[in-house]
Structure formats: C-alpha cells, structure tokens
Amino acid sequence: MTDKANRFVSPDNHLLHLITETNPSLFDEYDLKKSGLCLLDWAAVAVAGSREPCAKILLDHAQQEGGEAQSTLIGTGKCGTARQAALFNGTAAHAHDFDDTYPAIPAHTTVPVASAVWAAAERDGRTGLEIITSVITGIEVICRLGLALCPDHYRRGWHASATLGAIGASAACAKLHGLKGKTIMDALELAACRAAGTKAAFGSMAKPLQLGQAAALGLESADLAQRGFTSSKRVLNAADGFYALHSNDFSDAPLKKPLGGEFHIHGNHFKYHASCFLTHGAIEAAKTFFADNGGHPPTSIKQIHVCGHPELLKVCDNPGPQTGLAAKFSVQFCVALALTGKDTSALSTFGKHLTRDSELRNLMNKTTLEASANLNHEEAEVTFSLKDESTTKIFGEPVSSTEPDEERPAIEAKARSLCEPVVGKEGTSKLIQLFSALQTLDHIPDYSGL
Known part of the structure; x- marks a missing residue:
C-alpha cells in the first residue's frame, strides 16, 4: 500500500x-x-x-x-x-x-x-x-x-x-x-x-x-x-x-x-446581518465607529482599511456589486452600510437600489483590504483614517451568546x-x-x- x-x-x-x-x-x-x-x-x-x-x-x-x-x-x-x-x-x-x-x-x-x-x-x-x-x-x-x-x-x-x-x-x-x-x-x-x-x-x-x-x-x-x-x-x-x-x-x-x-x-x-458571515466582523467594527461618531454619517473619513482572514478577500472583495445578492458578498458595501446607519439585518437593505447609492459608493471607493492569517474567519480589524490625519483602529467580531x-x-x-x-x-x-x-x-x- x-x-x-x-x-x-x-x-x-x-x-x-x-x-x-x-x-x-x-x-x-x-x-x-x-x-x-x-x-x-x-x-x-x-x-x-x-x-x-x-x-x-x-x-x-x-x-x-x-x-x-x-x-x-x-x-x-x-x-x-x-x-x-x-x-x-x-x-x-x-x-x-x-x-x-x-x-x-x-x-x-x-x-x-x-x-x-x-x-x-x-x-x-x-x-x-x-x-x-x-x-x-x-x-x-x-x-x-x-x-x-x-x-x-x-x-x-x-x-x-x-x-x-x-x-x-x-x-x-x-x-x-x-x-x-x-x-x-x-x-x-x-x-x-x-x-x-x-x-x-x-x-x-x-x-x-x-x-x-x-x-x-x-x-x-x-x-x-x-x-x-x-x-x-x-x-x-x-x-x-x-x-x-x-x-x-x-x-x-x-x-x-x-x-x-x-x-x-x-x-x-x-x-x-443578512450577508456573508465573513463580512460580520467588519460590519461590527463599522457599527462601533458609527455609534462612537454620534450616529452620524462619517463625512470626515479619508480612508477605510479592512484587515481580515484571507478568505474574506477571496470571497468578499467586491468593490462594485451590481445586484443585491452580490452585495451580500461585498465587504466594502457591508462596511458602507454600517457606517451610514443602515439596518444590515433587514432583507430590503441588500437590494439593487442601494448598490447605486452615491454615498455608499463614495465609502466603498475609500475602502482597502488586507489579509491576515492571524484573524479568524469572522473577525476583522478596521482602521479609519480621518481628514484631520487621526486614525482609529477597531476590532470587530459577530455578537452572539453562548447560552x-x-x-x-x-x-x-x-x-x-x-x-x-x-x-x-x-x-x-x-x-x-x-x-x-x-x-x-x-x-x-x-x-x-x-
């Protein structure tokens, strides 16, 4: 043998x-x-x-x-x-x-x-x-x-x-x-x-x-x-x-x-969140940033850098989704949703109409991705660079209970x-x-x- x-x-x-x-x-x-x-x-x-x-x-x-x-x-x-x-x-x-x-x-x-x-x-x-x-x-x-x-x-x-x-x-x-x-x-x-x-x-x-x-x-x-x-x-x-x-x-x-x-x-x-699970860590990080910003759209953002598991980049690197189904596999789109206070648990949020939204497109265009084998599939570290040259790094992972x-x-x-x-x-x-x-x-x- x-x-x-x-x-x-x-x-x-x-x-x-x-x-x-x-x-x-x-x-x-x-x-x-x-x-x-x-x-x-x-x-x-x-x-x-x-x-x-x-x-x-x-x-x-x-x-x-x-x-x-x-x-x-x-x-x-x-x-x-x-x-x-x-x-x-x-x-x-x-x-x-x-x-x-x-x-x-x-x-x-x-x-x-x-x-x-x-x-x-x-x-x-x-x-x-x-x-x-x-x-x-x-x-x-x-x-x-x-x-x-x-x-x-x-x-x-x-x-x-x-x-x-x-x-x-x-x-x-x-x-x-x-x-x-x-x-x-x-x-x-x-x-x-x-x-x-x-x-x-x-x-x-x-x-x-x-x-x-x-x-x-x-x-x-x-x-x-x-x-x-x-x-x-x-x-x-x-x-x-x-x-x-x-x-x-x-x-x-x-x-x-x-x-x-x-x-x-x-x-x-x-x-x-009604999207690919690989995007959920980045969504949670963006939601935290949005809440810390007083719940207002972050007009001061210059760049968004998402660091995630290598599979995130393989599966969800889609900076220009054209359909609602494709949007579920775009970490750029999902982060933009969270940064603008959109309800990522609502099925209607992942519709074709929002893939054309100019505010979301602007945020997607500012988003870059990086792979890190040190992160689990569902985790992400998102760095927000602002126009005043300050930066904020936020770790995100899905929220769930063990009980x-x-x-x-x-x-x-x-x-x-x-x-x-x-x-x-x-x-x-x-x-x-x-x-x-x-x-x-x-x-x-x-x-x-x-």
Missing part, C-alpha cells in the same frame, strides 16, 4: 459509530434548546426565502413535475414530494444567506440537514425527538468532516456547506430511518460520490441551490440505501476517494473524538421580522411554539398551510 493510501486507512468505523450511537441519552438541556433554536432559525429564513425568485422557480418546477403531496414547501401553502420539499426548503432557507453557520470550517450546517430531515419526518410520521436526534447527528457529521478536511477543502474552492452538507444530510436521514451498519455507510457513500458545490457560485442563485441540492441528495441517498441500493466502500477513504480528492490536509482525529462530550451544534453561530436562553429573544424577534410579512402573526406564532416544544411532540402538526 502506498504512503498516500495509508493516509486514508478507514475512518469509516468512526463515522458509523457516531451515527449509530448518538441518542437522546447523550443530550443535555443545552443540546435540546440549541437544536430548537437552530430549527426555528432555519424555518424562519426558509419562510422569508420562499418569496425569492430562486424559490418561485423551484415551486413552479415542482408543480410542473407533479408527484405525491408528502411534505411542506415552507411558506407557500403547498406540498410536494419529500425530495421536492428538501430541495425547495434548502434553497429557500439559504436564499438570503441569513441562516446559521459553523465558523471554524466555515459552513452552514443546519439548512442542508434540517431541510432533508423535516421533509422525511413529515412523510414518514416521525416524532419531535427523532427529528432533533437526527439533526444533531447530521450537524455533528458535517462539523467533524469539516474539521478533518479543512482548511484545504474550503481553500480549494469547495462550498463546504454543500459538499459536506450532502453527507451530513444523508447521515441525518439514515439516523431518522433507523438504518444499521453497512446500510448507513451506503447512504453516506451514495451522497459523497455525487456531492458538489463551488464558491464560484457565491453571489448568485446557484449558491442557495447548492444547499437545496445537498438536502435533496442526502435524503435521496438514505432512501435508496434503505431500499437496498449499495455503493463502493472505497468512495470515502480510498486513495482516489472523497477525502483524498477534496483535501491535502485530511486528518481523521476529529472523527475519532469520543461521543459523550459537547456536540458541535454548540458552535453554530446565528446571523444577525440558548439568552439568545432565544433575539432569534424569536428575527423569526417575527422574517415571517410575519409572509405568513402573518398567527402563522409566525405557530412556528415559534412548534420549535419551543418540538422535543415533546409525538408527531409534526400540519403546517402545510404556511
């Missing part, structure tokens, strides 16, 4: 053990509360995204395709097949790039997993606790694989939310289906051999579609494995398998970590802001109540009317 082949001596048993042995007896109150918040956040961004053009196209496609009404297409008042629902809900939930993220990879973990699990659970009549268990399992798989493969996986241009999301979704659905042994690995391998997604799609409809496809692919892979569809055991860890093709940094250490400690869902961060009880009011407020324009106050209250009590439910209520 070659040295390269030796690098991939079977971590399969670790994944199989993780999926098989994760169960509610390992969960503490934090796990249950955090998973409920992640699912509420997912549902809220899906409802809001259901009105976006990409979601409307998928809805039209599903209606033309037809099929049994098995699962809810969230926010539309309609149902489709479970696969259609996973594709639609996963795409809609990422349409605004406002869903939670795991910064260390980085990847959006809840959307591909929850979209797949929820569609299958509606179709198959699963309990709330089974949903939570499957979601925690799927997110754990994404995070462990991400830590095993990154940073090279993401650095190469792979969209980890999609590539790893498909495998995590298949693991979650395998858990929901009660699959065992080799059948679980067949599900993962069927997903891995078809998983895809590139960062080159960022700022377009194709980015959220990649997460919808990951959800649908994960569900389909588990469904096929349950029916006896098999794969090759070489797909993941052979010298020409998924791990080797996707990273030169692969280490199975994260996969070997024993169960029983803190689940990686603890590390999911909720987003309070679900402390974060719940903010997530519920976010859900109301996103959902009420689409499903009204009553529909929004139903969603909030659903995910507050999910672990106690023996079935999912009929929310097809939402």
Whole structure:
C-alpha cells in the first residue's frame, strides 16, 4: 500500500459509530434548546426565502413535475414530494444567506440537514425527538468532516456547506430511518460520490441551490440505501476517494473524538446581518465607529482599511456589486452600510437600489483590504483614517451568546421580522411554539398551510 493510501486507512468505523450511537441519552438541556433554536432559525429564513425568485422557480418546477403531496414547501401553502420539499426548503432557507453557520470550517450546517430531515419526518410520521436526534447527528457529521478536511477543502474552492452538507444530510436521514451498519455507510457513500458545490457560485442563485441540492441528495441517498441500493466502500477513504480528492490536509482525529462530550451544534453561530458571515466582523467594527461618531454619517473619513482572514478577500472583495445578492458578498458595501446607519439585518437593505447609492459608493471607493492569517474567519480589524490625519483602529467580531436562553429573544424577534410579512402573526406564532416544544411532540402538526 502506498504512503498516500495509508493516509486514508478507514475512518469509516468512526463515522458509523457516531451515527449509530448518538441518542437522546447523550443530550443535555443545552443540546435540546440549541437544536430548537437552530430549527426555528432555519424555518424562519426558509419562510422569508420562499418569496425569492430562486424559490418561485423551484415551486413552479415542482408543480410542473407533479408527484405525491408528502411534505411542506415552507411558506407557500403547498406540498410536494419529500425530495421536492428538501430541495425547495434548502434553497429557500439559504436564499438570503441569513441562516446559521459553523465558523471554524466555515459552513452552514443546519439548512442542508434540517431541510432533508423535516421533509422525511413529515412523510414518514416521525416524532419531535427523532427529528432533533437526527439533526444533531447530521450537524455533528458535517462539523467533524469539516474539521478533518479543512482548511484545504474550503481553500480549494469547495462550498463546504454543500459538499459536506450532502453527507451530513444523508447521515441525518439514515439516523431518522433507523438504518444499521453497512446500510448507513451506503447512504453516506451514495451522497459523497455525487456531492458538489463551488464558491464560484457565491453571489448568485446557484449558491442557495447548492444547499437545496445537498438536502435533496442526502435524503435521496438514505432512501435508496434503505431500499437496498449499495455503493463502493472505497468512495470515502480510498486513495482516489472523497477525502483524498477534496483535501491535502485530511486528518481523521476529529472523527475519532469520543461521543459523550459537547456536540458541535454548540458552535453554530446565528446571523444577525443578512450577508456573508465573513463580512460580520467588519460590519461590527463599522457599527462601533458609527455609534462612537454620534450616529452620524462619517463625512470626515479619508480612508477605510479592512484587515481580515484571507478568505474574506477571496470571497468578499467586491468593490462594485451590481445586484443585491452580490452585495451580500461585498465587504466594502457591508462596511458602507454600517457606517451610514443602515439596518444590515433587514432583507430590503441588500437590494439593487442601494448598490447605486452615491454615498455608499463614495465609502466603498475609500475602502482597502488586507489579509491576515492571524484573524479568524469572522473577525476583522478596521482602521479609519480621518481628514484631520487621526486614525482609529477597531476590532470587530459577530455578537452572539453562548447560552440558548439568552439568545432565544433575539432569534424569536428575527423569526417575527422574517415571517410575519409572509405568513402573518398567527402563522409566525405557530412556528415559534412548534420549535419551543418540538422535543415533546409525538408527531409534526400540519403546517402545510404556511
């Protein structure tokens, strides 16, 4: 066996053990509360995204395709097949790039997993606790694989939310289906051999579609494995398998970590700015400067220098975005918004009309970028040089709480802001109540009317 082949001596048993042995007896109150918040956040961004053009196209496609009404297409008042629902809900939930993220990879973990699990659970009549268990399992798989493969996986241009999301979704659905042994690995391998997604799609409809496809692919892979569809055991860890093709940094250490400690869902961060998470540190720094300036537009600024993680420059260096989607991936635009007091949590702020705003354009033209490997993905140091030759340097990082009880009011407020324009106050209250009590439910209520 070659040295390269030796690098991939079977971590399969670790994944199989993780999926098989994760169960509610390992969960503490934090796990249950955090998973409920992640699912509420997912549902809220899906409802809001259901009105976006990409979601409307998928809805039209599903209606033309037809099929049994098995699962809810969230926010539309309609149902489709479970696969259609996973594709639609996963795409809609990422349409605004406002869903939670795991910064260390980085990847959006809840959307591909929850979209797949929820569609299958509606179709198959699963309990709330089974949903939570499957979601925690799927997110754990994404995070462990991400830590095993990154940073090279993401650095190469792979969209980890999609590539790893498909495998995590298949693991979650395998858990929901009660699959065992080799059948679980067949599900993962069927997903891995078809998983895809590139960062080159960022700022377009194709980015959220990649997460919808990951959800649908994960569900389909588990469904096929349950029916006896098999794969090759070489797909993941052979010298020409998924791990080797996707990273030169692969280490199975994260996969070997024993169960029983803190689940990686603890590390999911909720987003309070409707833009790429890489921009959030710079936004927070600019918001601080704006507040320190008395809440007035900073007419005295001569130059803005943003120092961030190298990925910030690769993904979000766009000094002249032309569309609202592209603006979410322009750190120059996001900083300008914050410096002029614009609400970066409002979906309408990231509209095409503001990309032409002369005041924002002026600030964008004054902004320069620098990469620093000493900063995390979500951090930034922003230096403001003023016309009086003084400078101010501000460190920024996203604001979040480590305690679900402390974060719940903010997530519920976010859900109301996103959902009420689409499903009204009553529909929004139903969603909030659903995910507050999910672990106690023996079935999912009929929310097809939402």
